[in-house]
Amino acid sequence: MESVLVAQALNALFAVAVLALVALGLAVVFGLLGVLNLAHGEVVMIGAYCAYVAQTNGWPFITALPLAIAVCGVLGFVVERWLVSPLYNRPFDTLVLTWGLSLLIRKCAETMFGLGYKNITEPVSGTLDVLGATYPRYRLLLIAVSVGVLVVLVLWYARSRTGTRIKAMVDNPELARALGIRVSRFASATFVAGTCLAGLAGVLIAPLVPVQPFMGLDHILMSFFVLVVGGLGSVAGLLTGAAVIGGTNSVVSAISDSTGGYFCVLVLAILFLWQRPSGIHARR
Amino acid sequence: MRAASVAIVALLLLPLVAGEFWAYQMSLLYVYAIAALGVGLCWGRAGFLPLGQGLFFGLSAYLSGLALIEFDQSFWLLLLVPLAAVASGALALLIGMLVFRRQGESGPYFSMITLALALLAGQVANNWESVTGGFNGLKGIPGLPGLDSFVAAYYVAAVALVLSCVAVFWLYRAPLGVLWAALAHNERRVVLFGFDTNRLKAVAFGVSGLLAGLGGALYAPQQGLVTPQLCGFVLSADLVIWAAVGGRGRLFGPVLGALLIGALTSALRDSFRFWEITIAIVFIAIVLAYPRGLIGMLAPFELWRGKRPQRAAVLGAPARVQSGEVARLQFEEVDVKVGEVQILDRLSLAIDRPGIFCVIGPNGAGKTSTFNVLTGELRSQAGRVRFDGLAIDHLQTHRIVALGIGRKLQIPSVFAHLSIADNLAIALWSGRTKPADLLQPRLRRWSSPLLQALQERYPFLADAERTASELAHGERQILELALALLSEPRLLLLDEPCAGLSPQETAQVIDVIRWASERRGATIVVIEHDMSLVRELADHVFVLHNGSLLAQGSVADIQANDSVKAIYVGSEK
DSSP, X not given: OHHHHHHHHXXXXXXXXXXXXXXXXXXXXXXXXXXXXXXXXXXXXXXXXXXXXXXXXXXXXXXXXXXXXXXXHHHHHHHIIIIIGGGTTOHHHHHHHXXXXXXXXXXXXXXXXXXXXXXXXXXXXXXXXXXXXXXXHHHHHHHHHHHHHHHHHHHHHHHSHHHXXXXXXXXXXXXXXXXXXXXXXXXXXXXXHHHHHHHHHHHHHGGGSOBOTTHHHHHHHHHHHHHHHHOSSOHHHHHHHHHHHHHHHHHHXXXXXXXXXXXXXXXXXXXXXXXXXXXXXXXX | OHHHHHHHHXXXXXXXXXXXXXXXXXXXXXXXXXXXXXXXXXIIIXXXXXXXXXXXXXXXXXXXXXXXXXXXXXXXXXXXXXXXXXXXXXXHHHHHXXXXXXXXXXXXXXXXXXXXXXXXXXXXHHHOHHHHOGGGOBOOOOOOTTOOSXXXXXXXHHHHHHHHHHHHHHHHHSHHHHHHXXXXXXXXXXXHTTOOHHHHHHHHHHHHHXXXXXXXXXXXXXXXXXXXXXXXXXXXXXXXXXXXXXXXXXXXXXXXXXXXXXXXXXXXXXXXXXXXXXXXXHHHHHHHHOTTHHHHHTGGGGGGGOOOOOOOOOXXXXXXXXXXXXXXXXXXXXXXXXXXXXEEEEEEEXXXXXXXXXXXXXXXXXXXXXXXXXXXXXXXSEEEEEETTEEOTTSOHHHHHHXXXXXXXXXXXXXXXXXXXXXXXXXXXTTXXXXXXXXXXXXXXXXXXXXXXXXXHOGGGGOTTSBGGGSOHHHHHHHHHHXXXXXXXXXXXXXXXXXXXXXXXXXHXXXXXXXXXXXXXXXXXXXXXXXXXXXXXXXXXXXXXXXXXXXXXXXXXXXXXHHHHHHHHOOOO
16 A cells, blocks of 8 residues: 555656656746747657657667757757847747747658657666655656756756856846846857757657657647746746646546546646736746 | 629639639638638737637537538538537637636737647547547538538638628728727737727637637538547647738738648648648748738739728717716825835825826836826725725726726827827727727727817827828827827826927927816826926826825925925935
């Protein structure tokens, strides 16, 4: 009995960790730059296809990580430089533009890899005993990686000079520019960091989900709802949002089916829109 | 008109000239074009982007498909098409009311929720096998009774498309269409004219759902097959692309986009494997660089259509129905705190007679915030605001304004992309229209004695077709002031009406304010920094300092007041 409870708790923890990992890139870009990148899900998809490319070439799984960072980093740089940066402070146009971009990336993936599902084998197989429950090693690893990435990022953002400068940029770009901070370069770097994180998340979740060109849609929607519920601009918000959305989704899905879970998440997001439009952890 | 007649003749002749195959192809595209029309309406007019129109198309297609299978060949099924469309429209209206209810949010939230709803609908259609036939969909749907040949189906779709275009054309010409265009660019200003913009947007979304529903209801009998893909992402995305590429801002843009891209897609999809990538790139290019779309490229050829007809004779606007009493305004110990900052600190003041009241005070004294609290845009934490004795501090802005309050903002915020005539018309509709009136295009010809008097003083206001963005700054201030006056409020709030004006223009504005006050006997409250203007205008002065009332009285009283001198000049105390 106890082992079932432990397994359920691990499942919930896993769902929240994965959701937080996937939403992290979007949170960075939306929270710091105010750009809702609708192509975020497609960048996650690119990351997953990087894992697939590594696998078909017979490279070890770990090589997919630098591959994804390279591909998504270059993509993020190009997109920020030529498409997004002319549209800062025009959120509606960025929305439409990144939506078009998501379409383009999806079509490219369709042309290159076809519509079929790809399976990626887990790089770490087998199970581990945790307090009497047997749990897949890869999932445990993923939880650890999510926590690690979040902790490193938070510490770096709170302590480093760059983090302080980014805060200055977010707070008042004009003043930051006047103080000699290269705002456009930091904006570019922030956007690239967001896409790299998305690509990284894509690689890591690839062995656990069917990889196909449309997989990005679910990820962008879930990530967005995480931010709606949790609020922008803090890790606490990200985690709360991931816990609420991930928790609701997995509990309701377990009771009824995935459609029910999806429906509840949607209703929850609309309720938050009414009652707490800036989320549980509002920045101000 | 000529272009429309040519298009209609072409529509009628097409099956005879091009043959049945093209008639079949085109009838599908007509059905899509009807739905794309709705996306153009939301996005190009009302300024919000629905990403999940497939939901309404698919819902209505399933409803009509199920009914056609169930009650094969009964003639009352012809009624079904409009009914299924209405069901989709009602659902869209409901969703619009729910999502727009509080925030007036037109950005990402709305788009994301519509997208999520469409994906949800796709899942439901996929999983609910007993009703929808699951992944393979509903098969073997019979045609509409008596209309099941290809050519008959073609004409049904063509007629539906023409009727939809006529209906949307009507809406765009009606006050409703003007208000959509206005709120897309400056929603706050429309609210300050007393319109419930959230409802206006919900109606726009409802109409778009109705159009998508009409398309879906015709799709089922025409294609004989309804699959979950219709509800989901792909069709929703195509509709947005067609509307954008064709030109979302114009009536025929989305239609052109759907017909052209649709036809090219069916011709090229199999032979040219990069076709869909090309379309995605074209879409991005259009959004980034050429929002007018393909139909915008046709603009140079539109000269042959002849000049726009001039507006016909003006119609007198009815008098605004409101109590003739003098406005009574009371602030009772109003507290406003935003974060750590105390904006208003137990502010109390009262106005109970007509005349010109000036509000002065140093920067940060809470002058504009006082106006914002009054119009319900800033919420107070404590205290009461009463208008005519009625507590208004918890009403929505548009309801407060409808009680007879008008406001001119600090920065001129006329509807820059609308004509002068439409700007003035919106002000005239304020407080004088019932919801049903917004469907009557003749209301655009309204005028009032006050407007005529203003047009005599300022001839540029009669230059009806000129776009407001072409006006000089001074003219914009005058137009803005005219807009605030035209709704004939009993209490008029003017926030720095002379900011940024030359001395000559300032004199003109002062003149209009005095004239309006004497002519209408209204109560006017003016925020002003310039003491020389205050001396000229004010019957009574309120001095605000640190969010509370420091002093009040006539100009002479204020100038003699020591504490007022102290905050302006500084003192030893």
